[in-house]
Every structure is written in structure tokens, then in C-alpha cells.
Amino acid sequence: MPGLMDREFLGATINTDIRIFFRVIGETIKGIKRSHWMNLVIISTMAAILSIFGCLFRSGLFVSHFVDEVGNAIQVSVYVKPGHDANNLVKKFSEYKNIEKIKIITREEAWKDLKTQMDIPEINNPLPDTIRVKLKDKAEVKDFIKTVKNLNSVEDVQYAEQFADKVMGVGHFINIAAIVIVIALGGLTFSIINNTIHLVIESRKKEIEIMRMMGVSDWYIKAPYIFQGIFYGFCGAFFAVIPLIALNSYIKKFAELFYIGIDANSSQIVVLSVLFMGIAVGALGSIFSVKKYLKV
Amino acid sequence: MIRLKNTVKKYGIQRALDCSNLHIKVGEFVFLVGASGAGKSTLMRLMYREELPTRGQVFVGGVDVAKMHPSKVPHLRRRMGIVFQDFKLLCDHNVFDNVAFVIRALGMSSREIKKRVRGALKIVGLPDKADALPTQLSGGEQQRVGIARAIVNGPSLLIADEPTGNLDPQTSMEIMDILEQVNKRGTTVIVATHDQIIVDHFKKRVITLEQGRIIKDINAGTYG
Structure with a gap:
């Protein structure tokens, strides 16, 4: 009998956790709805930044590949x-x-x-x-x-020294530009997300206060804001993939011109990196805001 | 239920509370009375661990909340209900959602939430107002919603900080009747007030505070 009771208790706990998870998702959706036009601003900014990052990264990878291929021929x-x-x-x-x-x-x-x-x-x-x-x-x-x-x-x-040097030089320039732009724009995105989440927290201050007083867990209170940041990052990354597809087809044509094969895994690596970057910046921006403005 | 031992709370050099010994038993109904700044709210905030004592101990249900890990505070508060002077209702949520949103966050099933919210609204005398917005209710009705929200999770302790502070005398009496009903169901009720008529009418235990110290503690007492 105790074993059966344990299982029932465990089952009830899991059901509760699942319900809490879905309600946190519901709260996240409410937060997104409340942000109105700010959603558009954040997602389009993130998409622009991530596509610049993605395009530079993709070009950098291709140039390295190009240097390898052409260098092999020389x-x-x-x-x-x-x-x-x-x-x-x-x-x-x-x-x-x-x-x-x-x-x-x-x-x-x-x-x-x-x-x-x-x-x-x-x-x-x-x-x-x-x-x-x-x-x-x-x-x-x-x-x-x-x-x-x-x-x-x-x-x-x-x-063919000069040619190889020039190609390698372009590759180096792209890599450095990618790092500088990613740091600068990453900081900008981080700050936009941070401020938006701050605004959402301010608009829900009373609700948060009541939840705190009534014993709602920290996780339930904080998680919707973190999920909201992740949502922005994911959406930004999703839209950033569109210019990447266009760039990829251009790279393919360029590679055909030189009779060299396209670097097989680069596209997937870039898409995954853009996705990771988006989610990481989104999550970090909101975690920072939650830590700073949401004292539970 | 609640025990304070040599508890001192200071804000800077200002001594807000200095309580050598206080014991509130399970099932009691207690009035905390005193002028503004006497230490009533500080005492209550120590009980639900919104404040930490500068010195001494605050036991709630046998646990020293001053030593409690912050992650355990939500668990402590789930065993309590808190009623505020300014009701703290969400104006864009209807009555049902105002009462339900906290137990929703605790992961209760929709069926259980409906059952509990209806039960709580029945106790406070608002069974037909579930769909109304707070702005469509009177002050007394809003405070009833606040009480329903505080009792919906079946707390063993109810703390009400000036629950009738914004209400007229007749409505205040109705609110106190509800709190007495809640107490009769087994919940320990602590009410901070400076409403003499109410305190004199209900003849409960009265703890009088002055400049942070308990100067009087009388069973079936009156104000002053």
C-alpha cells in the first residue's frame, strides 16, 4: 500500500508541475500580448542584427573554404x-x-x-x-x-602570391568585422530586451506583489519574463534565416563560377549559431532585467 | 501558532518593535491596536517574513522564520492569507480571476479552482459577483473579494492589516463578521486596526502597542 500511495503522490506532483508549466506559458503569452508594438520593434531589431551576424559568419566561413580550395589548387x-x-x-x-x-x-x-x-x-x-x-x-x-x-x-x-594574399585578407577582414558588429549590436539587442522586460515587470508590479504575498514560487513569477526574452530571440533568429537562404544561393553560384564545391555543413552551422545567439541574447537580456528589477 | 522571543526590529536607529514575549495560539482571534507608527504593521510583516528582525526570534507554526531560507518563504506564505487595507485587486481581472489567480499559480486543477473560488465567494457573500470587475463593486465588496482571495487556499493563519481602514462603519462591521466566520472555521485571525467600535464590539483578545512595545494584552478586551 505505501508503494501505491507513493506512486499516486508522485503522479499528482507531476500533474501539478505540468499544469504550472502550461500556466507559465500562458503568463508568457499574456506578457507578449501586453507588449503590443514593442514586440515588433524587438523582433525586427533582433532579426536585423542576427541576419548581419549570420551573413558575416557565413561569408567568413565561405572565404576560408574558398582560400582552402583555391590554395589547394595553387x-x-x-x-x-x-x-x-x-x-x-x-x-x-x-x-x-x-x-x-x-x-x-x-x-x-x-x-x-x-x-x-x-x-x-x-x-x-x-x-x-x-x-x-x-x-x-x-x-x-x-x-x-x-x-x-x-x-x-x-x-x-x-x-600566385598576390591572389592568395588578397583572398586571405578579405577573410580576415570579414572575421574581424563580424566580431566587432556582433559585440556592438549584441549589446544593443541586450539593452532593448532588458528595457522591454523592465516595462513589462513595471506594468505587472501589483500582480507580482500579490503573488509574492500569497506564496507563489519565485520560478512561477520570474519564468514568464525569461521565456518572453527567449521568444524574442527565437523569432529574431527565425526571420534572420531568410536573408541567409538568399546569401547561400548566391555563394553557391559564386562557387560554381570557380568550379569549387560548396562547404557542406557551413549553412547548418550558421543557422544553428544564429538560433543559439538569438536565444542566448534573449534569455540573458531578460534574466538581467529580472535580477535587477524583480525583487521576489 | 505564533511566538516572538526578544524580538527587536530597527529601521536605522529607529526602534519600530521591541517585543520580549508574545504567544498567539492556534484558532485565536486577535486584535492588534495602537496609533499609527505603534508597530502593528511591523509585527505583521515579521510574521509573513516581509521583514527580518534585527534581533530575536519569530516562530510561525514552530519554525523560526528569521532563519528560514528565502526559497522556503513561499511555502510559509501558502499557509497564510493576507488581507490589505487597499484591497490590492487587479482591476483588469474579474472577481473570479482575482480570487483564482494565486491558486492557479500553485498548479491546482481547473475543477479544484472552480470549486474553491465558488466556496470562498460564498463565504464572503458574493456568490453572484464572479464575473464582475472590481471597478463595478463597492469598497466593502472589494474587500470581500480580498478576503476570498486570502482564504481560497485554506490557510491556517489569516493576517489582516487595517482591513476596514477605507470602509464606512456599517461595511466595516460586515467585513469583521466575515473574518469572525473564517475564525470559527478554525483559522487563526490577526487583525491590525485602530477602529475602536469594532474592537469593543467583538470582545476578542486585544494586544495594544505603543512605540513598538506591547503595553497591554487582554483577553476579551476593549480598545484603549
Whole structure:
């Protein structure tokens, strides 16, 4: 019998908790209704901020991907001085830890290849032996070129340096801009939510006072305001996804232009980050307001 | 039910209450009387732990509320009902919702809420006013709603701070009749008032406060 009673008690407690949860949701909806036009202001501001964040984040990810893909296609070409053995140089390069791939193209092969591509008159082969080197980390390319250029057996070194540098520069700029804008606009959103929740708390002061006196739990009193902040964050994130979809299709077209694949998981990562950002800023803004203005 | 031991409450250097010993038993009806600033409200606020004593102990139902963890305060207040001088009704909610909204927050089922609210409105004599807004009621009726809200959760203690302060003599008497009915059902009732006619009429225990000290405590007493 005691076991049965325990189960009944537990069942009743769970039912009560479920009812309280739904009533808290009801109170949240009431709070949102009471905020009238402020809802529109907050949600549109959050949507604008989150879409800026999302677009910058998405672009930043794509630029990194683009740099990777294009960088992969770019190799360092080392031209060997006539009379020197390319194999000796390859042995030296192998000591370099950052090398991913290395290939010797003999002057004969290169000449043959060139002749298939261009209509060249019958002259002596002027090409040197070439070593194509692909590095694991593109950031080390400059160091590698500098070292290699000083070698006696090297005639010249070529790399599409400027192009790679520019793309990487754009990537860095986007990342820094994203951080600055997110901090500035995140602070603005936080403050808007904080003030709105403050207004809602002020408008319900009497109700809160009575609930406190009658023994309503802190959670029941505070939770609707926190849920309201989360609601704003969620709605803002939802609308921020629309420009992200447009940006994604633009990125897809751009990637096709360069014959590179689109970074598969980036869209999902960005959407999830925008959602997380929205909910986190919404919740934190309202928690801060509840802590400051709602003394239970 | 309530016991105060060497309880002192100061606001800055101002001594609002200095009570060496007070005991209110279960089921009693007690008037707290005294001029404004005598310490009546402070004593009540200590009982429902809206204030903490500067020194001493305040036992409610055997628990020292001064040492109670803040998270336990709602549990203490659920065993009490509080009636305010200014009624504290929500003007945009009808009578039913005014009485129901607190027990709704406690997670009671809709059926139980309906049953309890109807019961409480019947006790205070407003069974037909459930749909009315507070603005459509007289002062006396509004205070009845306040009492219904205070008793709807079946409290063992009812604290009323100047419940007739804003009402005419006849309505005040009706309100006191209701509080007496509540007391007869087993609830301990403590009423702070400076209405002499009421205190003299009901002949209950009267505790007189002056400058924060209990100067008189008489069973079946009168004012002054």
C-alpha cells in the first residue's frame, strides 16, 4: 500500500508541475500580448542584427573554404638551374615538415606538354626542370619560398602570391568585422530586451506583489519574463534565416563560377549559431532585467 | 501558532518593535491596536517574513522564520492569507480571476479552482459577483473579494492589516463578521486596526502597542 500511495503522490506532483508549466506559458503569452508594438520593434531589431551576424559568419566561413580550395589548387613551382639535379633538391625539400606533395616535372615532359597546348616552332627546349610543391599550411608558403630562393641550384620560384594574399585578407577582414558588429549590436539587442522586460515587470508590479504575498514560487513569477526574452530571440533568429537562404544561393553560384564545391555543413552551422545567439541574447537580456528589477 | 522571543526590529536607529514575549495560539482571534507608527504593521510583516528582525526570534507554526531560507518563504506564505487595507485587486481581472489567480499559480486543477473560488465567494457573500470587475463593486465588496482571495487556499493563519481602514462603519462591521466566520472555521485571525467600535464590539483578545512595545494584552478586551 505505501508503494501505491507513493506512486499516486508522485503522479499528482507531476500533474501539478505540468499544469504550472502550461500556466507559465500562458503568463508568457499574456506578457507578449501586453507588449503590443514593442514586440515588433524587438523582433525586427533582433532579426536585423542576427541576419548581419549570420551573413558575416557565413561569408567568413565561405572565404576560408574558398582560400582552402583555391590554395589547394595553387602550388609552388621551383625552377631548377641548368646542370643541377632536381632529385637532390627533392631530397632537401623532404626535410621540410610542411610539405604535402612533391613532384618533379622534367624539362622534356614540360616541353612536350607545352607543345600539345601551343603551336610552337621547332627550337631547342628552353624550359628548366620544375619541381611542383604543395604545402600543408598555406601560411608557411612565404617562408618556404624565401628559403628555397636562397638555394644555389634554384633558378626561380613562382606562386600566385598576390591572389592568395588578397583572398586571405578579405577573410580576415570579414572575421574581424563580424566580431566587432556582433559585440556592438549584441549589446544593443541586450539593452532593448532588458528595457522591454523592465516595462513589462513595471506594468505587472501589483500582480507580482500579490503573488509574492500569497506564496507563489519565485520560478512561477520570474519564468514568464525569461521565456518572453527567449521568444524574442527565437523569432529574431527565425526571420534572420531568410536573408541567409538568399546569401547561400548566391555563394553557391559564386562557387560554381570557380568550379569549387560548396562547404557542406557551413549553412547548418550558421543557422544553428544564429538560433543559439538569438536565444542566448534573449534569455540573458531578460534574466538581467529580472535580477535587477524583480525583487521576489 | 505564533511566538516572538526578544524580538527587536530597527529601521536605522529607529526602534519600530521591541517585543520580549508574545504567544498567539492556534484558532485565536486577535486584535492588534495602537496609533499609527505603534508597530502593528511591523509585527505583521515579521510574521509573513516581509521583514527580518534585527534581533530575536519569530516562530510561525514552530519554525523560526528569521532563519528560514528565502526559497522556503513561499511555502510559509501558502499557509497564510493576507488581507490589505487597499484591497490590492487587479482591476483588469474579474472577481473570479482575482480570487483564482494565486491558486492557479500553485498548479491546482481547473475543477479544484472552480470549486474553491465558488466556496470562498460564498463565504464572503458574493456568490453572484464572479464575473464582475472590481471597478463595478463597492469598497466593502472589494474587500470581500480580498478576503476570498486570502482564504481560497485554506490557510491556517489569516493576517489582516487595517482591513476596514477605507470602509464606512456599517461595511466595516460586515467585513469583521466575515473574518469572525473564517475564525470559527478554525483559522487563526490577526487583525491590525485602530477602529475602536469594532474592537469593543467583538470582545476578542486585544494586544495594544505603543512605540513598538506591547503595553497591554487582554483577553476579551476593549480598545484603549
